[in-house]
Amino acid sequence: MHNPCGVFNETYEQDLAIFRTKTQWGLLIGAIIIAFTFPLFLNSYILGVLIQIFATIIILHGLNILTGYCGQISLAQAAFAAVGGYTSALLSEWALGAALPEWFPGIFNFWITVPIAGLTAGAIGVLFGIPALRLRGFYLVMATLAAHFIIIYIIVHTIGTQAQTLPAPHLFGLLLNNSQSYYYVVLVALIALSYVAKNLVRTRFGRAWIAIRDNDLAAEVMGISLFRYKLSAFFIGCLFAGLGGALWAHYTRSITPEYYHLTYGLWYLGYIIVGGMGSALGPFFGASFLIILTQGLAEVISALSGTFYGIESYLSAAREVLFGLVVVLFMILEPRGIAHRWNLFKAYYRLFPYAH
């Protein structure tokens, strides 16, 4: 990490800190304060988009760990988000419907079901990660593709295609059932989980994952247990997917299997490609850039619908074309994503009058 002139590392704690200088701390605290004041002046539509971006970032942190750091390409992230959403939905429904002791439903609520949803998704991720021990590259992509179809098939054929409703969370007697209040839940979850994701890749686990990504045979020869670390990457990746999926499901309050179509699994990969794989900032950039772009496209099309009759019917096609185009152009022009551009920009700014 580059430090400004005159900033020296005197202890290991300083050397390991994520935020070093007063400017960085100031920007961080300022950004968090601004994020916390958004519900005061933004309308529910924009807050809804922000909640979507935040929940997507949580899902992407998982995919970033699994694909970006550990090198295990997964197309099944949408299916694991579905596992999270459906687990939370079924647990909430069961807690409401079952004849439980009086104290029980009060405890068995959103704050319990969402973590359980994450753990369930993680456990199922480990199950489907077992083939990854023998497979790599394209073969693993196929295994995760199969995992997606099998998970969605099981959901459709055991729970059905009808919409599942989810309750809104309570906190200290407040019902968090609108965008303004639910925004805080997702924001706090995002900050906490981003902290976890950023730090996980700096631990023993993260270093092992990166070694496996770079060359799994060499990693194994050096004594890294592939069994342990590949499966732990699957567990963490799918845990984040489950948490993000459950948080998003409790916002929409109604989910169907259509919400977790294979397309979304592909889009999640596209998000981290565009944002920058193997970078903690990648999910932030990718999700913000592409979701704002597609929402902007929807706005433009609805603004044009008065002038050009019937243009709304092209919305989903235009969204797909735009997404495909963005991914293809990024692959050609900037394969390392926006995060790489951001680092180049920072270096340029730091060195400003002199380019080197």
Place this chain on the structure above:
Amino acid sequence: MMIVETVIYGLVVGAVYGVVALGFVLIYKSSSVLNLAQGSLLMLGGFICLQISQWLPGGVWFFILAVFITLVIATLIGFSVERLALRPLIGEPLISVIMMTIGLNVLLGGIGYAIWGSGNFPYPTDIIPIGSVSILGTPISYKYIFSLIIALLCVVFFILFFQFTRSGIAMRATADDQLAAQSLGISTSQIFRYAWAIGCITAAIGGIIIGFLIGLNSYNTPVLGLRVLPVVLLGGLDSIPGAIIGGLIVGVTENLAGAYLDPIVGGGMRDLFPYILIIIILMVKPYGLFGWVRIERI
């Protein structure tokens, strides 16, 4: 006699899978690019042929003309995809290439959806005579037999092409060892271009056959194109006979699963079974029936 009908229908569908998988294997063999955009190319080929045949006057001969124009357009699409999208990625890691073809799949699928919308598009019914022949006491419609014949003709054509023509042999040489092929004066970039053209042509032929069999749909047809993935895994990623045999096996087993497992589990097995097959293949024989087993070295 449900089983005879199921097996024959499975063979027909499997032959189509085999033809499309042939294009996939070819691209992989010569340039080690895994083309996940095969589904959208399939849909585009089918739609372009339908559109051109509607512009031309009706009749069998004009339809054949439309097919040839489609194949020319597919060749051009193949050339431009290779030049614009895949050439810049030479030397990039696997995920870049996979993501590029996924992006292309979404892009081409979106273009198809924007142009033709979400309806069902059956092919004209006056090209192939309506009627059926009786095989083992089961009536089999002419269009199945016709599709099977077209698919088998393609297979024979491509096998002969790879065995006896200069370009075919050059392609096999490139697939075998790019460096050695280059040193013998084969232009590998030209070979990549041809491989993509052939990949697009086989996808277009597959799309046309699917148009005759079940009609086209901008939502479902690309998903059908994903079915080549179990096929190539079963046959081995780099084996041309494997693609055909894998296609027939997947086609027959998915239809048998649809016919006999659906009543037990409650439907949908026909679409799921190829993916269960993927898991089984990957667990038991990851390199497929005829694929090369590569020894990993650090």
